[in-house]
Amino acid sequence: MKTVEKFFEDFEMGETRSTSARTITETDIVMHAMHSGDWMPHHVDAEFCKTQPFKKPILHGNATFSIATGLCLQGEPLNPHGMTYGYNKVRYPNPVFAGDTIKVEVTVVSKQDDPKRPAHGIIIEGKTTTNQKGECVCYAEHVLYVEKRNV
């Protein structure tokens, strides 16, 4: 495993990176329904979907979110000084259909101290997932605790 020593001080507001892309398939929709147990008709009932605005099955929001997370991590070195605390504001502004190709742009949108944990700082990465037309299909704020080099 490649590692990187990246402390709180090393993150810069606005620094950005983008991931490789992945085409979503019917298999991904079925696979997520199976694994999560979420069989809502918007995802797996094509006859129901014909009666809805989108006309065909859409990927589960949580699947977009999970796949976006995977794209962000592929090939990334492990930073032993950071730890995922959770996410803020997960939004799904547009649907993802089988055949769409998605990728993610990750930007540092916030750096702040945590009064309760002086040895750490809080980094928030904004993760914007877009489809092949450039439409945002998922926006999530990833909250990380990162050790400070100098406390």
Add this chain to the structure above:
Amino acid sequence: MKTVEKFFEDFEMGETRSTSARTITETDIVMHAMHSGDWMPHHVDAEFCKTQPFKKPILHGNATFSIATGLCLQGEPLNPHGMTYGYNKVRYPNPVFAGDTIKVEVTVVSKQDDPKRPAHGIIIEGKTTTNQKGECVCYAEHVLYVEKRNV
């Protein structure tokens, strides 16, 4: 598909329901790594895990989140008046290991108007996922837009 006609006015602060339970297996960890492409060593490298505080592989937070969502939906009727807007504050306070059994409690924690969309209200459901010891392993706030019966 069973449906229910539940308008904004029909949600009550503090109303609660709980789901059935599901035991997480090694298969679930591997399956989520495969589907998401998140192969971080905390989930799939048992030798690395021996060097970490938890000693063994842990389920990906997003997998807990997706499975919790699936548990919440199993057997739930479709409400044509509600629409998922996203999530707030997704947190993973404790790890999930293979062999743990999780279930979810869903509580209405907020009802509010949206000045920009007078025909709808915003419902926030707090979803608390716990393991067999009663420890919280995931907390998420699910944000729903729900039509009002009387505008």
Add this chain to the structure above:
Amino acid sequence: MKTVEKFFEDFEMGETRSTSARTITETDIVMHAMHSGDWMPHHVDAEFCKTQPFKKPILHGNATFSIATGLCLQGEPLNPHGMTYGYNKVRYPNPVFAGDTIKVEVTVVSKQDDPKRPAHGIIIEGKTTTNQKGECVCYAEHVLYVEKRNV
């Protein structure tokens, strides 16, 4: 897990319920071939299928049967007084193709005593799985042993 206390006496001849629907995909055909190990060419060899009356791959009968069972159980409460004994007369009168949407209607078709087990009765549920055109693609008789409230 939701439970229901339903004794033999509580079942009524002719009572019926229907399930939500699910669209069968190519993924389902491949997945069942993989899991069962049934790679007969009717399911997985498109060139062979072109020479057959149906012209394209069909879902395995047992997969229809398994998925139909899953549809029947989604959201159903657990009845501690009943136990599956098996099935009678499983039939596949029409094929299922990728793209078809199936659902199930369950009807109590028989209530009878079992001379050997006076504390129980035998309930037979007829499970009729239909596609989006209303054609029956699977008919199965589900045999349940159910405790009697008053023996």
Add this chain to the structure above:
Amino acid sequence: MKTVEKFFEDFEMGETRSTSARTITETDIVMHAMHSGDWMPHHVDAEFCKTQPFKKPILHGNATFSIATGLCLQGEPLNPHGMTYGYNKVRYPNPVFAGDTIKVEVTVVSKQDDPKRPAHGIIIEGKTTTNQKGECVCYAEHVLYVEKRNV
């Protein structure tokens, strides 16, 4: 695809063959739950199972049935003169646990004419699936229509 020309007349009462064996794993239980959508607690809730006679999760009967069918077909030549009509009397007399190894014995148990289809006969194969202790875990009667060589 290997084929065999086997007509109704070529089946003999009592002829028998047995299959190779397959060990059932936790993966198989989870996979069947996922594919079928049958998440009943007997299969996927280890805490619930501790309160039941069997103490641990059991494989879904339909999964045993599907895997048994796959075992019966592995390496079998295609007989263009036969066609599955369905099954009679599917029974699950004993549970299957992760770690059990199952195999199938197939015996011709009935040969009969069908007054309505003089060009075909009905063959019934009894399929007995046993575990490593020799206990029967599934018994199914497979109903085949087979063309007659001489009508």
Add this chain to the structure above:
Amino acid sequence: MKTVEKFFEDFEMGETRSTSARTITETDIVMHAMHSGDWMPHHVDAEFCKTQPFKKPILHGNATFSIATGLCLQGEPLNPHGMTYGYNKVRYPNPVFAGDTIKVEVTVVSKQDDPKRPAHGIIIEGKTTTNQKGECVCYAEHVLYVEKRNV
């Protein structure tokens, strides 16, 4: 498990057999990417593929190789006297797309002694996988050690 007693002396140069066929699906491409972790854009990024000579995603070579191996083994008896040593010269001269149907022809292309192991001989099987147009999509030389009947 059916077995066969086939010694080194029983293999004949040029002896050949062919397998049943299997249609490759989009599911197979996604499944192999997931299981292997190989998410190169040639397999899973449809937008990238539009810029390449083949225009659409292709199956991973290793997946063709694995599926070809599976086809070769289906229904084959176990020979306790042989053991896979490895492969020589695995080549992928043409791409495999979703929708292609592949099968394998296996031919004994070499029989030789191994000076270091006089009780065994080395058999090399040439495995030629072709698509529905007869184009070779994978060629592999399978190296087997086989016991001699008479040493």
Add this chain to the structure above:
Amino acid sequence: MKTVEKFFEDFEMGETRSTSARTITETDIVMHAMHSGDWMPHHVDAEFCKTQPFKKPILHGNATFSIATGLCLQGEPLNPHGMTYGYNKVRYPNPVFAGDTIKVEVTVVSKQDDPKRPAHGIIIEGKTTTNQKGECVCYAEHVLYVEKRNV
């Protein structure tokens, strides 16, 4: 997708890199059996395995090979000047069991001209997959055609 412009001249004999690690699970063995259709008893019949030298199921060699390839590609940039031609000498000197953790070391072991294609050179990468004890479980020679910068 990150890319790198690496020509034939840029490869150096003996250059080496190593991958992150992955623990093989029972799920991986079952998954490969399912996807490839290779159900040989060494992989999926635990009772048979008890009679063999290794005593328990082993991962399919081709699965080790595929997973090793995936490990080699994770996080690697795409080199538009290189193309996989195939593999030489794939060997499986030691078995892989569920629970083993494998990683790969990739070394350039050969650089040669191809008289028939003067614009390209042939690079051979030796890929050595080892388990947590340092034993080699797969060795493969990966053959690449790489464009020359200066022809």
